[in-house]
Amino acid sequence: MEPEAEPVAEEEDEAPPQAPRRRSGIDPEHIRHRGPVFHFFWPFTRYLVTNLFAGLAMFLFEGLNRTIVIGKENVGEEPNTVLLPNHQSMIDGFLVAYAVFFPRSLVRPMLLPWLPAAWENFFENPVMRWFADNWKCIPVKQGRRDFGAMKRMEACLRNGIMIVFPEGTRSRDGRLLPPRSGIGYVMLKTRPKAIPVCMDGMDRTLPVGRTLPRVFKTIYLYYGRPVDISEFLGKPPDRETAQAAIDKVFSHVHRYQKILERYRRYRRHLLADKPFFYRIYEI
Numbered sequence: 182m183e184p185e186a187e188p189v190a191e192e193e194d195e196a197p198p199q200a201p202r203r204r205s206g207i208d209p210e211h212i213r214h215r216g217p218v219f220h221f222f223w224p225f226t227r228y229l230v231t232n233l234f235a236g237l238a239m240f241l242f243e244g245l246n247r248t249i250v251i252g253k254e255n256v257g258e259e260p261n262t263v264l265l266p267n268h269q270s271m272i273d274g275f276l277v278a279y280a281v282f283f284p285r286s287l288v289r290p291m292l293l294p295w296l297p298a299a300w301e302n303f304f305e306n307p308v309m310r311w312f313a314d315n316w317k318c319i320p321v322k323q324g325r326r327d328f329g330a331m332k333r334m335e336a337c338l339r340n341g342i343m344i345v346f347p348e349g350t351r352s353r354d355g356r357l358l359p360p361r362s363g364i365g366y367v368m369l370k371t372r373p374k375a376i377p378v379c380m381d382g383m384d385r386t387l388p389v390g391r392t393l394p395r396v397f398k399t400i401y402l403y404y405g406r407p408v409d410i411s412e413f414l415g416k417p418p419d420r421e422t423a424q425a426a427i428d429k430v431f432s433h434v435h436r437y438q439k440i441l442e443r444y445r446r447y448r449r450h451l452l453a454d455k456p457f458f459y460r461i462y463e464i
Contacts, residue, residue, distance in 0.1 A: 207336040209295075212314055223315070228290045230315035235283040238275040245396040246386060247462040252404040253281045256376055258292060260341050263368065264404075265430050266378035267357050267438070268346035270387035271302070272394070274316075277344050277378055280402050294342040297321050297334055331367055338371050347427050355384040357438060360431040365423030368410060368430075375430050377405040379437035381445065385463070399462045401444065403437040 211220065242248040256262065266277050274296045282292045298318040304310045313320070319337065321330045337343060345367075347360035368375060382400035387393075413426040449464045 207332055209333065209337040209340050214310075215314065219314075224290075227293070227315040227317060230312065231293050231317065232283070232287055232290075234275060234316070235279045235286065238272070238279040239283065241394060242276060242279065242400060245394075246398045246400055248276070248280065248400045248402065250280045250402045250404075252406070255404045255406045256281050257374070258285075258289070258342075259374065260291075261339055261371060262342045262374040262376065263338060263364070263371075264294070264342070264344045264376045264378050265347055265364070265427075265434070266344065266380055267434055268348045268351050269355060269380060269383035270351060270389075272387055273346065273351075273380065273383055274298075274344055276380065276383065276400070276402065281404065282342075291341060293317055294344045295319055295334070295337040296344045297330060297346075299323065331363060334364075334367050335370050338367060338373055343373075347431055351389050352384060353389050355381070357431075357435060360424075360427045362420050362424040362427060365425075365427035366418065366420075368426055369413060369418045369423055372410075372414060374407045375410055376407055377430050377433035377437065379403045379405075379434045379441060381438065381441040397462050399445075399448075399464055401441045403441055405433050405437060408433060 210223075212223075215223075256264065264277055264281075266273065274294075278294050278296075282294070286292045295317045296319065298304070298313060298320065300320045300322050303313040303318055304320045319330055319333055321327050334343065334345075345364045347364050348358040349361045349363075350358065352358055380400065380402050382398055386395050386398045386400060408430045410426045410429060413422050413429075416422045445464060452460050452464060
């Protein structure tokens with residue numbers, strides 16, 4: 182992983198005041214479709230499985246590809262933090278989590294983030310469902326109007342860290358899609374530390390329709406500063422307010438995407454006259 186790049190830092194809003202952690206009727210540590218035996222072993226299996234795949238992610242993103250991370254100091258470790266990246270591939274969650282929390286998660290497993298995931302992609306197959314549960318995925322039914330999933334997201338977020346892809350689906354060409362209002366409702370209820378995240382290059386590494394990742398690509402990941410959503414907290418928690426809240430956060434992702442595009446061109450210019458082994462990874 183390379184050091185932070187100096188030409189892209191910009192000033193942003195201060196972090197919003199954190200909401201007090203409230204009790205919820207939903208236990209974030211309970212999976213409805215799992216029995217007592219699974220729950221007994223779950224703290225151990227999710228630690229082993231998630232950190233194992235984090236190690237594999239390190240090999241993929243750092244060994245077979247090059248990953249440039251900017252701004253990871255903006256994330257922190259406190260509960261009630263939600264990371265809101267754009268979505269380009271099936272393994273984006275591993276990249277966003279690994280780049281900022283591994284290897285600290287080996288000694289602080291509570292840093293392993295929750296991740297809402299589409300039921301049809303991660304939970305229909307029993308084997309994939311076992312892995313998804315151990316990756317701390319929250320199943321979201323097809324159509325995304327899953328209010329039970331939103332309630333569990335609230336409970337998990339208040340007690341931990343979560344990654345949510347506001348677009349709801351992967352981009353086919355790297356362009357950003359409009360964010361959906363679902364996570365906006367959760368944000369209005371939990372008042373989290375909302376971190377916009379922008380990735381660039383995963384659509385080239387594992388595009389839609391491809392099974393195995395490509396290698397020798399350069400991936401960029403930009404963690405922004407927390408976005409203040411306090412202006413929406415006194416308004417009625419309806420769809421319009423929820424959409425406005427997530428639109429404000431995602432507007433920063435749009436800005437970061439333009440920054441990363443400029444940075445990619447800047448690196449291409451710097452490496453243009455270097456020997457081949459400097460350019461082994463696609464810029």
